[in-house]
Amino acid sequence: MDTDSAQLEQSLLLPPAQAAFATDEVEGLPGPVQRYLRWAVLPGTPLARAARLRMRGHIKLGRWLPFSAEETLAPHAGFVWPASVLGVMAGSDRCVHGDGGMDWKLLGRRTVVHAEGPDVSRSAAERGAAEAIWVPTVLLPRFGVTWEAIDHSHLVARYGMGEHPVENHLHVDPDTGRLLRFHLDRWGDPDETGTWRPVPFGGDATGWRTFGGVTVPSAGRVGWFYGTRDFVPRGEFFRYEITGLELVG
Numbered sequence: 514m515d516t517d518s519a520q521l522e523q524s525l526l527l528p529p530a531q532a533a534f535a536t537d538e539v540e541g542l543p544g545p546v547q548r549y550l551r552w553a554v555l556p557g558t559p560l561a562r563a564a565r566l567r568m569r570g571h572i573k574l575g576r577w578l579p580f581s582a583e584e585t586l587a588p589h590a591g592f593v594w595p596a597s598v599l600g601v602m603a604g605s606d607r608c609v610h611g612d613g614g615m616d617w618k619l620l621g622r623r624t625v626v627h628a629e630g631p632d633v634s635r636s637a638a639e640r641g642a643a644e645a646i647w648v649p650t651v652l653l654p655r656f657g658v659t660w661e662a663i664d665h666s667h668l669v670a671r672y673g674m675g676e677h678p679v680e681n682h683l684h685v686d687p688d689t690g691r692l693l694r695f696h697l698d699r700w701g702d703p704d705e706t707g708t709w710r711p712v713p714f715g716g717d718a719t720g721w722r723t724f725g726g727v728t729v730p731s732a733g734r735v736g737w738f739y740g741t742r743d744f745v746p747r748g749e750f751f752r753y754e755i756t757g758l759e760l761v762g
Contacts, residue, residue: 521609522585522593529762530560530655534726538653543662548690549683553649558726559762562656563587564648567757572598573750587761588645589656589674591638606637611675613637632709635700638677643697643714645672645681647729647758666693682715692730693718696739703737703748715739716751724758731755 534554539547566584571577582596591609602625604617613634617626645651652658658672665687671680684694696715703712716739720732731754738748 518593518595518605518607521591521607524609525563525585525587525591525593526761527562527587527590529562529650529760532560534558534560534650534653538655542654542660543668545662545665545685545687545690546660546668548687549668549685549692550649550652550690552685552690553652553692553728555723555726555728558650559760560653560655561648561650561760561762562589563761565757565759565761566647566755568753568755570751570753572752574598577752586641586644586648588642588648588651589672591674592641592644606640608634608637608641608674611638611677632700632702635677636709638674639679639697639699639714642672642674642677642679643681643695643699645670646683646692646695647755648760649727649729650760691721691728699737701737712737713739713741720754722755724755725760727758727760729755729758 534556539550564586569581572580578599580596580598582594584592584594586592593605593607595605597603602617602619606615614629615626619625652670658670661669666685668683669680673679681697683692685692694717698711699714700709701712702709714737716733716735718730718733721728722731734749735751736744736749738744
C-alpha cells in the first residue's frame with residue numbers, strides 16, 4: 514500500500530460512539546426496522562462508525578476475473594478499497610470526505626484506469642453509503658439515519674455520506690429481519706455513453722456471517738440495472754465473499 518492510501522485509510526478510522534448496543538436503542542422505530550437492526554447488531558456490540566474488511570470473489574472486466582481486496586469503510590465518511598485482480602492488476606477505488614477516484618495499474622507499471630471529478634465522486638459516495646449494510650451499527654438513528662417501513666419486508670433508510678444523500682432500500686425476511694437484498698439509485702454511466710445519471714444499483718445476499726457482534730451479508734452479487742431485466746446479462750459485475758470484518762474501536 515502506498516503512503517497516500519495509508520493516510521486516507523487512517524483518516525477513516527473513526528472512533529466508536531461511547532456506548533454499546535442495547536435493544537432499547539431501536540424502540541420507537543417501525544417493527545420491521547427493529548427486527549432488522551436487532552438481527553444485524555447483537556446486544557453489547559460497540560457502536561462502531563468504521564470497519565476493516567477482507568474479501569475475495571470475481572469481478573467482471575469483460576470477463577469474470579478473480580480478485581482479493583481489503584477495505585477501510587466508514588459509510589458516513591468514505592472508503593478505500595485496495596484490491597488485486599488476477600494477480601496482475603492492482604489499485605484502488607476510494608471516496609474520502611467527498612473526494613472520489615479510481616487508480617489501477619497493470620503489473621505495477623502501466624496505468625489502465627484513472628478517474629476523478631464530480632461525477633466519479635458522487636458515484637463513489639453513493640457506493641460507500643450503500644455499503645453500510647456491512648457496518649450496520651452506523652444505521653442506527655443516533656448517526657442521523659431516518660427509517661421508513663413500506664411494508665413488513667421493505668425498509669427505506671435515508672442518510673448520507675458527507676453531503677451526498679442516499680435513500681437505501683433494504684428487503685428483509687419479515688419474520689427474522691435477515692437482510693436479503695438492497696437497492697438504490699446510484700449516479701453512474703455504466704454504458705460509458707458520457708451521460709451520467711441515476712441508475713438502479715443493488716444486489717442479492719446469498720450468505721450471512723456474524724463478525725464481532727454484527728451479522729452481515731457475507732456473500733452475494735452486485736451490479737447496475739438492479740431490478741430490471743438487464744441486471745444479469747450486463748449489469749451484474751461483482752460477486753463477493755467477506756472473509757473478515759473487524760469493527761473499529
